[in-house]
Amino acid sequence: MIKTINEKKLEQKLIGYRRLLHEKPELAFEEYETTQLLNQWLAEAEIERAELPLRTGILAVIGGKKPGPTLALRSDIDALPIQEQTGLPYASKTAGKMHACGHDFHMASILGAALLLKEREDELEGTVKIIFQPAEENGRGAVQVLKTGVLNDVQAILGMHNMPYLPTGTIGIKAGALMASCDRFMIEIEGTGTHGAAPEKGVDTIVAATQIVTALQTIVSRNISPLSSAVISVTRIQAGNTWNIIPETAELEGTVRTFDEDVRNIIPVRMKSIVENVARAFGAKAKLKFTRQGHPVQNDGQLTKWAAETAEKSGLKVIEPIPTTIGEDFAQYQESIPGAFFFMGVSGSSDLHRPDLIIDEGAILPSARFFANLAVDLLKKIKDR
Template sequence: MTTISATFREQAASLQSKLVSMRRELHRFPELSNEEFETTKRIRAWLTEAGVRLLDLGLPTGVLAEVKGAHPGPTIMLRADIDALPVNEETGLPFASEVPGKMHACGHDFHTTSMIGAAKLLHDHADELHGTVRILFQPAEEQAVGARAVLEAGALEGVSAIFGMHNKPELPVGTVGIRTGPLMASVDRFEIDIFGKGGHAGVPEAVVDPVVVSSAIVTSLQTLVSRNVSPHYSAVVSVCKLQAGSSWNVIPDTAVLEGTVRTFEPEARAIIPDRMKQVVEGVAAGYGAEARLNWTSMLPAVNNDPAMAEMMRRAAEAQGLRVVEAVPTMGGEDFALYQERIPGCFIWMGTGGTEQWHHPRFTLNEDAIAISAALFAEAAVLGLKSIG
């Protein structure tokens, strides 16, 4: 592996300026989830120019490419996401977004160009591959609907393992975070409708105030974690929206709460919905109001397979990168849906940025692009041999 590892590093370095140019073009013209039409055209054009074969993904946006090795073997997948966010960019960069209110504030442009680089490296070494590598450029990750569409399109059929990443601003370039087990939390959404009785603000005894009920529910929901979930588990309940009333002197009839629950463990995730329903309805009844909980299960936790995580560690070490234990986050990722079907590993790629994801001044160090391309080409080669 030493020879091909060095070759990947050298060839990726020679691609760096071109990959940076691609990334900056994507950055200037960001597109939101399921609107990535021009992004899709650009990716297809760049892969075609590199000689990489394109498959029919069967979706309006997104790209599926394939590098078929000269020798028989399994099929594995590398995945990048391609959508941007509804954020107004404030970086002041010369290649800043030219689309008002839209920005690659999560670094998906970095993920995309890194995987284009990996595809090119693998294509140039197809005669050495024992199996097939598919490279997926997935749409609509930010809305948590892209992976489901990809699965329904059958893109994972015949695939034995999957690998992906997210940039990590707090990790320096040349460092990767890898972890076995949960890395990103499950994502569930709730909406609570509260029904009281409105009236004059100066006559509170004649009303059932849904604002007061809402406040009590928000406070009580914190006991879901502190008194219902084992201290050995991790969970977060966040109420992110409280909407009620339209005037300063009128108590409204209704209020609406919306929020999210994040966990790493399936056991904790299973407990919370029923217990939340009991708390919501019980608190409301105590005030003479009614409440209705609407629960939406969205994503499981990103859960790294031990063998795949170990394989990624070996790939990173072969590329001379510093490997650290990845710190989990309560953020979610629809990469988890692939891991429900097949083993996989999702890692943090150090990009030495100045701000966290989704910030209007989010930036990253572009030196990480070639490093990432070489790493995932290495991982593909190792993965095919390990699985085969």
């Protein structure tokens, strides 16, 4: 197992890194200062940085002095357009932006793992690539990293998300489905505008829109097996601009989540039929635009088994978490690379994407230690497999 000479000093360093990152949140593909800070800290530790042909993000490389497999550790780096309300002394200094998803925690933890791995670089039986990935929140960052080809030689990829409801010292590890697919839809409805006092002279898009919202819910209740699961949520309705005119157009937008690819394929087909035919029943026209944004996170069984063994040796309490319908673009890596994604307990004060979320910084060092230990263990196990 990996040990550092003075873990207390390392912990304080990582907490300091995390707080500075927390003060300087940047949105997807705008993480310029974040990238600069990470690059500076890696350079100070004499960790090699490889070329990553993207505007933001970093690829670091540790090991390679002994023959063996290559694996990757991934952290996301972007923040959210949320106004922070924690009152912390190191709260966001940028109005309207916050690390409300805890990516600052992820960066500090994986950076800590890199520092620990650097201490044992001569002993690593292979190579560890560290990816600080931009733009997770818009679901496009992982795809951009994959397009560069820098992971073509990677045989396993590992990542995590902090989980506020889990106590510090706990890690959620589960084979198979862990996080849902994340798809987006938009519905445009066209009718005939008219005075609100004479609805018979027009085609009411608001009535058609509300009936479509209701009808869409029958897909889950009547077209999906009760043994499967799915969520269809309409999250935005926009129509009209005054109190006495029935608008000519209306627009609906929302998201679809599921763990099952077969269910994922059924839903847009049924949505199209419902949208078009319900609108037609009210004399309107409607068009569905359905965009697939992210696959379900599906963990490799062997990697999760090995990870659970390492977690226990690292002093973490291992639990099997309940899958979540939140999406995560780590799934894009798993489409071509065996991967495992974990939930790290942080004893959060609130939920993810909340302006008042505060996490326990005491979870940073255990997380860093786990990922460093796991990298060492997996290099040996994959090599001997």
